[in-house]
Amino acid sequence: MKNILVVDDNEDCLSLVKILLESEGMTAECAESGEDALRELSAKAFHLMVTDLNLPGIDGFAIVQQAMEIAPGMPIIMMTGETSPDITRLAVELGIVKVIFKPFTSHEMVTTIRDVLKTWTKL
Secondary structure: OOEEEEEOOOHHHHHHHHHHHHHOOOEEEEEOOHHHHHHHHHHOOOOEEEEEOOOOOOOHHHHHHHHHHHOOOOOEEEEEOOOOHHHHHHHHHHOOOEEEEOOOOHHHHHHHHHHHHHHHOOO
C-alpha cells in the first residue's frame, strides 16, 4: 500500500485528495502547513509527497528543498493555482517531478499520482 503525504492549507483540498487516494487503495497523511509536513517526513516514510505552492509560513518550494534532504529520492508533485512559466521552470529545477494546476479534476489528480508512483518509486 502506497503512503502519500498531502500538504495544503485548504481543508477542502486536503479532504478531496485524501478521499481520492483512499479510493485508489492508498493511504494519505495530511499536513496543513510546511512545518507539519516536515515533522511528518521526519517521523515516517512516504512513497510520494503532494504539496501546494502557497502555504502559510514555509512555502512549497522551501518544503521541497527540505523534504529532499529528509527523504532523498521521494518524488514530489506540486499543486498550484499560479500558471506562470517561471513557477514550472523553478519546480523542474528543484527536482519536482510534476506540477498540477488548480483547479484540477479528480481524474487528473489520480492519474498524475498513479503515473508518478509507477515511474518514480522503487518501494
